[in-house]
Amino acid sequence: MSPKELARQILPPLLFGELMNALYFLEFQKYRKLIQKNSQLKNTETGRCFIIGSGPSIKNIDLRLLENEKVMALNNFYVHPLYEFIKPQYYVVAPLHQPQTDEEWLAWFKDMDANLCANTILFLGLSHRGLLKQKNPSAYEIVNQNDELFKKIDVNYYFSGDFCNRSLDKFIDLETPLFTSFTCSLMAIVIALYLGFKQIYLLGMDSNHFMFDQESERRFYTNGIHQKNEIQRVWGDRYYVECFKAIYEIFKKYYDLNKIAEKKGIKIINATDNTVLKIFDCVEFESLF
Numbered sequence: 380m381s382p383k384e385l386a387r388q389i390l391p392p393l394l395f396g397e398l399m400n401a402l403y404f405l406e407f408q409k410y411r412k413l414i415q416k417n418s419q420l421k422n423t424e425t426g427r428c429f430i431i432g433s434g435p436s437i438k439n440i441d442l443r444l445l446e447n448e449k450v451m452a453l454n455n456f457y458v459h460p461l462y463e464f465i466k467p468q469y470y471v472v473a474p475l476h477q478p479q480t481d482e483e484w485l486a487w488f489k490d491m492d493a494n495l496c497a498n499t500i501l502f503l504g505l506s507h508r509g510l511l512k513q514k515n516p517s518a519y520e521i522v523n524q525n526d527e528l529f530k531k532i533d534v535n536y537y538f539s540g541d542f543c544n545r546s547l548d549k550f551i552d553l554e555t556p557l558f559t560s561f562t563c564s565l566m567a568i569v570i571a572l573y574l575g576f577k578q579i580y581l582l583g584m585d586s587n588h589f590m591f592d593q594e595s596e597r598r599f600y601t602n603g604i605h606q607k608n609e610i611q612r613v614w615g616d617r618y619y620v621e622c623f624k625a626i627y628e629i630f631k632k633y634y635d636l637n638k639i640a641e642k643k644g645i646k647i648i649n650a651t652d653n654t655v656l657k658i659f660d661c662v663e664f665e666s667l668f
Contacts, residue, residue, distance in 0.1 A: 403540030407556045410505055410538050413519070417535055417553035420500070420574055424449065427578035429650075430567045431456055431467070434585030436652045437599040442582075444668050451571060453563045455603045457494045466496045470532075471570060473563035474504030474539055475516040479605055484516050485525065487605035492528050499532040502570055506539050506559065537566065547635040558632065561625040565632050568647065572640060579640070581649045582664065586629075586656040589622050633658040 387395050428449040431437070433456065442461045452467035472491075475484050495501070503518040519536060522528050539559040542550060550558040553573045560566060564584055571579045588597040594606075637659055640647050649656055650664040 400542050400545070403542060403556060407538050407540065410519070410536065413536055414505075414538055415554060417537070417573070420535070421553070422573075422575035424574040424576050426576065427580060428469075428571055428574075428576045429580045429582055430564065430571060430584075432564050432581070432583035432585075432651075433598040433600070434583040434587070434651060434654075435596065435599055436585050436654070437583040439652060440582070440664050444665070449576070451567055453567055455598075455600060455606075457491055458600050458603070462494070463496060468498075468500060469502070469570070469574075470495060470499050471502045471563055471567045472504060472518070473566065474506035474559075475518050475521075476506070477516075479516065481516045481521060483605055484518075485521050487603070488518075488521060488525075488528055490604050492532075495529075495532055497531045500535065501529060501532050502535050502537055502566075504539060504563075504566060505536050537570070539566065547632060548639050551636070551639065560629060560632055562629050565629065565636065568636055568640075572636075572643070572645065577645055579645065579647045580662075580667065581647070581656070581659065582651055584649055584651045584656050585654055586626070587654075589619065589626070630656070630658060 386398065390398065426449065428451055429445055430451045430453065431442075432453050437459070442459070442465060445465050449469075450465055450467040451469035451471060452462070452465075453471050454473060456462060456467070456470075503522070505517065505519055522534065535553075537553050537557055539557045541559045542556070545558075547558055550556060551569045551572060553570065557566065557569060564581065568579060568581075583599065594602075633656065637647055647659050649659040649661045650667060651661075652664065654661065
């Protein structure tokens with residue numbers, strides 16, 4: 380049993396939650412100055428943007444329509460054949476995590492760096508380094524220890540933590556800790572809100588990965604440098620149990636973010652074909668042009 384799970388069993392839930400909150404805020408202090416750089420980007424955008432995920436539906440739409448649009452790409456999108464045509468202005472990477480090793484993440488970062496367009500604004504996720512449990516890889520440490528990485532682009536960081544008993548609207552400011560999530564798309568929505576976009580359209584947010592038996596069918600690409608037998612390595616034979624637990628947490632955060640956006644007069648719309656993610660209003664992608 381990990382120290383974290385032991386503490387969870389011994390301490391009352393409220394006390395355990397506050398202990399974890401204190402540890403997350405303490406961890407954040409190491410990155411506070413680094414993250415203050417984000418303030419330069421606050422409310423610098425208006426109008427609409429498109430956030431592109433990795434769902435297989437991406438294969439069935441004409442992304443060439445995104446020429447001259449503000450685009451935010453996620454994680455491994457740079458492998459898409461039209462990446463260089465679209466030239467996303469923003470690129471968001473989730474906090475690094477186990478079971479991948481620092482070496483695996485470094486290999487992915489090097490390949491990403493070789494393919495990202497110049498002048499890209501990159502957001503790398505930072506999470507706690509494994510409070511009361513095994514340490515997670517650190518994007519900042521990997522980049523900081525490899526001077527050749529990401530020299531042609533603007534690198535920014537955001538910090539997320541698994542905060543307890545806190546309202547989501549307290550954790551959507553890029554200059555402070557953010558909430559944690561199982562999907563990079565939630566972080567991308569927070570970044571789009573922070574940048575000031577008024578209409579946020581989601582593409583490739585299929586949220587139907589549990590419907591496919593083969594891991595290679597769950598994304599628009601068949602494999603990634605950092606994604607080798609990921610499901611077995613992370614979940615083992617508990618995949619469907621843990622997967623649906625995660626989906627509940629993800630969809631709840633989507634719902635809460637949508638309510639926060641509505642209060643600000645901002646629309647989040649899912650333009651993904653055959654999506655399971657119906658938290659947001661849905662629209663046909665081609666109808667937007």
